[in-house]
Amino acid sequence: MSVLTAPSTAHGxxxxxxxxxxxxxxxxxxQLREAGIDSNVFITPDDVRQDVSGSFLSQVDSMLTLGIGRxxxxxxxxxxxxxxxxxxxxxxxxVSSRMDFALSRLRxxxxxxxxxxxERANSEIDIRAPRRDLGYGASLGGRLTxxxxxxxxxxxxxxxxxxxxxFRGADLALQLNRDTTNIVVGIRADISPFTSFxxxxxxxxxxFTAQRSRNTDNFRANAGLQFAPDAVISGRASVGYHKMxxxxxxGAAGEASSFGGFTSTVGLGYTLLGVTxxxxxxxRDTTYSISTTQPFYLSTAGGLDILQTLVGPLDLALxxxxxxxxxxxxxxxxxxxxxxxxxxxxxxxxxxxxGRVGVNYDDxxxxxxxxxLFNYARRRIYTSVTYGF
Numbered sequence: 001m002s003v004l005t006a007p008s009t010a011h012g013x014x015x016x017x018x019x020x021x022x023x024x025x026x027x028x029x030x031q032l033r034e035a036g037i038d039s040n041v042f043i044t045p046d047d048v049r050q051d052v053s054g055s056f057l058s059q060v061d062s063m064l065t066l067g068i069g070r071x072x073x074x075x076x077x078x079x080x081x082x083x084x085x086x087x088x089x090x091x092x093x094x095v096s097s098r099m100d101f102a103l104s105r106l107r108x109x110x111x112x113x114x115x116x117x118x119e120r121a122n123s124e125i126d127i128r129a130p131r132r133d134l135g136y137g138a139s140l141g142g143r144l145t146x147x148x149x150x151x152x153x154x155x156x157x158x159x160x161x162x163x164x165x166x167f168r169g170a171d172l173a174l175q176l177n178r179d180t181t182n183i184v185v186g187i188r189a190d191i192s193p194f195t196s197f198x199x200x201x202x203x204x205x206x207x208f209t210a211q212r213s214r215n216t217d218n219f220r221a222n223a224g225l226q227f228a229p230d231a232v233i234s235g236r237a238s239v240g241y242h243k244m245x246x247x248x249x250x251g252a253a254g255e256a257s258s259f260g261g262f263t264s265t266v267g268l269g270y271t272l273l274g275v276t277x278x279x280x281x282x283x284r285d286t287t288y289s290i291s292t293t294q295p296f297y298l299s300t301a302g303g304l305d306i307l308q309t310l311v312g313p314l315d316l317a318l319x320x321x322x323x324x325x326x327x328x329x330x331x332x333x334x335x336x337x338x339x340x341x342x343x344x345x346x347x348x349x350x351x352x353x354x355g356r357v358g359v360n361y362d363d364x365x366x367x368x369x370x371x372x373l374f375n376y377a378r379r380r381i382y383t384s385v386t387y388g389f
Contacts, residue, residue, distance in 0.1 A: 017062065018388070027062075028058070029061075029389070031057045031386045031387075033078075033384050034380070035382055035383050036053070036054065038051055038053050038378070039379040040378040042127075043126040049084075049085065052083040053082045053083070055078050055079060055080040056081075057076055057077070057078040059074065068103065069101050070100050073097040075094065075095045076092075077093050078093075080092065092118060093117075094114070095114050095115075096111070107142060109138070110138050110139075113133070113134070114133070116132050123325060123366075124289060129165040130162045130165070131161040132160045133157070135156065136156055139152065139153035147189055147190040149187070151184075152183075152186075153185075154182070156179065157179070157180045159177060161176055167290055170290040170292055173210070174211065175214075178208045178214075179207045181205050182218075184200055185200060185202060186198055186199060187199055188226075194231035194232075195227055195228070196226045197223075197226075198225075200222050201219075201221040206218065213256065214255060214256045215247040215248060220241070220243075222238045223238060223239060224265075225238075227268070232270065233269070234269045235267045235268040235269050236265070236266075236268075239262065239264045241262055244258060255295065257328070259286055264285075266282040267279075267281045275308065276308050277306070277307040277308075278306055279304070280303070283301050291327070291333070294328065294333050299324070300323070301324070302322060303319065303322070306319070313350040315349075315350065316346075317347070317348060318344075318345040320341075320342065321341070322340065324337065335369075336370040337369050338367070338368040339368070340364065340366045341364070342362060342363070342364045343363050345360065346361060351387075354386070354389070355385075355386060355388060356385070358383065358385075359383050360380075360382055360384065364378045364379070
């Protein structure tokens, strides 16, 4: 279940922007992304189509300081190009903003985020369907002691697919358009200058626009550790419990079903001897499905990226990941498990502090216990160029 988030730069933190105009700082970035050959544009098990594709993205990060308030904003526009299959072309836009207020003991904040995208929303949906995401929220944080802090937040997110897009016989707007409201309360304790322990819990409600029978109430609790960016190990790791309960159970096919189980979110990085960077990730949680008979699946995904400095500005990248998508048995459908494996690598050259040019290769395969209909193979060779001003 995705939640839109705005930039999380805290008041008083962050680095100066590339350009400064009074209280406003901003840093522009441009990227040529994944420009190359895609062996399976439509991600199908048969009738495979190849094309040349790529995208051009421009992004601006800004910080505006007004007295005790600070507004951090990130906006981007991306043009996605396909040479033969023009129907896959798109223009994607995102804007997210966060306003923080530094008071004596309390730190209120407000966030808003908007996106209009035409892309694969997750590993289940193998078409590029346009959708709009809108999220906003408010939070209040404060120090209880020199080492102990508390936060409370209320957020609302809306996901809306355009009408007329179907996949495997399911209308995406009918199955997935929804509004989500969450309330979360958490406590963070500083163990050391580089490490914090946190625990949080909350409740939320997912209301589906077209199918009230798919509505669910969700209860979550999490605990974990957060490491500073300059610590030996950086990032965040948590384990939690998620309870999902239908609001209007009737026993009909396709309605919401219950779930209770452990969840986890891990994103950790480590640099060995200043020349080898390891970035590992792991996530386990439920995701709403487009299926009319199995309303959600349990996604368990993990991966490792390795960046090795070879000589001078030349780097070697290696990566691998696996996602397991487990669909529970239902009154009208058998249990099914899909596995998606991705392996790849490439070479890149650092052309400046904020610039990089790379050539990459990815090999992706999905295999399913549900049969060949869900299988596919996809290979890509592409280049990416990033330049920060």
